[in-house]
Amino acid sequence: xxxxxxxxxxxxxxxxxxxxxxxxxxxxxxxxxxxxxxxxxxxxxxxxxxxxxxxxxxxxxxxxxxxxxxxxxxxxxxxxxxxxxxxxxxxxxxxxxxxxxxxxxxxxxxxxxxxxxxxxxxxxxxxxxxxxxxxxxxxxxxxxxx
Numbered sequence: 001x002x003x004x005x006x007x008x009x010x011x012x013x014x015x016x017x018x019x020x021x022x023x024x025x026x027x028x029x030x031x032x033x034x035x036x037x038x039x040x041x042x043x044x045x046x047x048x049x050x051x052x053x054x055x056x057x058x059x060x061x062x063x064x065x066x067x068x069x070x071x072x073x074x075x076x077x078x079x080x081x082x083x084x085x086x087x088x089x090x091x092x093x094x095x096x097x098x099x100x101x102x103x104x105x106x107x108x109x110x111x112x113x114x115x116x117x118x119x120x121x122x123x124x125x126x127x128x129x130x131x132x133x134x135x136x137x138x139x140x141x142x143x144x145x146x
Contacts (some may be wrong), residue, residue, distance in 0.1 A: 004102040005095020006040075006124060007088070032141035033092050036134050037085030040094045043130060044083045048074055054125030060116075073104055073121060083124070095124065105121040 046052075051059040051071055065072040073079055082096040103110050107120030126134075137142070 004105040004124065005093050006126065007091065007093050030087065031139060033087050034085075034135055035137045035141075037087070037092050037094060040124075040126075040130065041083050041085055041131055041136065044094075044124050045080055048080045052123075054122045055127060056129075059121055059123075060119060062121075073123070079104070 015051050047054060047059075048071075051061075053059050059072050062072040064075075068075070079096065079101060081114060082098045082101065083094070083108050084096070085094040100110075103118055105120065105124065107118050110116050110118055
């Protein structure tokens with residue numbers, strides 16, 4: 001993904017345990033990884049819809065949104081709909097291929113002559129809530145195999 005993304009790898013003892021169970025599952029824990037991907041993409045879209053940053057703090061409004069009496073980072077929905085996940089060999093990647101997703105996530109200078117400053121508005125991230133949910137998804141998958 002050339003925009004912005006998060007790469008999640010299952011490693012260490014957890015990875016070894018999951019690999020052993022995945023061999024029994026026959027799909028490399030594909031179902032659990034897809035469930036994690038769906039959850040994380042849903043979190044990003046919820047953050048955008050509710051105008052929250054990844055840490056659940058309110059999203060600072062942009063001048064563009066204020067000028068059109070709209071919501072920040074949501075004009076036509078292209079950015080929101082661009083967030084996807086893809087499975088990798090031992091995990092998954094979540095992010096957007098839109099090049100402008102990175103400037104909105106990290107902030108910085110943009111526009112002609114880089115005269116416009118955009119503050120960071122990270123809507124994607126893994127905090128305590130996401131860690132717990134990912135853990136629950138993995139545990140549920142393990143229980144289903146047991």
